[in-house]
Amino acid sequence: SELIASSGSSLVGYIQAGAGAVATTVQEVLRQTVNPLKYGAIGNGITDDTAAVQAAVDAGYCVDFLSAAYTYKITGAITLRSGQTIIGSGATIKQTTNVTSIFNVVNKTNINISGLTFDDTGAGYVTNDSTPHAAVFGGTGTAYVSVSNCKFTNVTYAALRFSDSDVISLTENVIVGPGVATLPSNTNLRCYGILIDTGSSRYIANNNQITGTT
DSSP states (O other), X not given: OTTTSTTGGGGSEEOOSSTTOOOEEHHHHHTTEEOGGGGTOOOEEEEEOHHHHHHHHHHOSEEEEEETTOEEEESSOEEOOTTOEEEEEBOEEEEXXXXXXXXXXXXXXXXXXXXXXXXXXXXXXXXXXXXXXOSEEEOTTOEEEEEESOEEESOSSEEEEESSOEEEEEESOEEEOOOGGGSOSOTTXXXXXXXXXXXXXXXXXXXXXXXXXX
């Protein structure tokens, strides 16, 4: 009866093939990769999935947002954990709150993000640094972060922003801003594709396609 309980997988041992493999449990193996649907996300672009997405991120070292069939509506920033891999096969994470990051990686290290579409609000411009944010936002203590093969749409301030960060790799991303014609006339308002701020070092931005920004 213990084996068929929800915690039964914790009672079953597992060891990977190959010399030096360390024994663990089936439960630990299954929890290495999670997806937001297992934590209550709907992924229909209408239901607020913020809590479910954050719960999945808090639970797994690898979070798979799955295919382009899923759009996860969020209303606040999702805080990633150090050592995580965040992947998708075209799934969209849609931010619906103006001037709010999608992924916050401040003071986090060793994070890989790939295969996702980040959809910002397309509104809520701010005067330069009055409210620092970005679709993926890194700050003091951020290091060894890779963002690749992602798409960013409706960007209003920056798709990727890192300040006081170290060893950042940004490659093969597509970034689409709102276009100059729709930007407010205030000359202090900006829309950046990639913004590397003062204090950052050892970064690479390679083969990114950026349009519709200033």
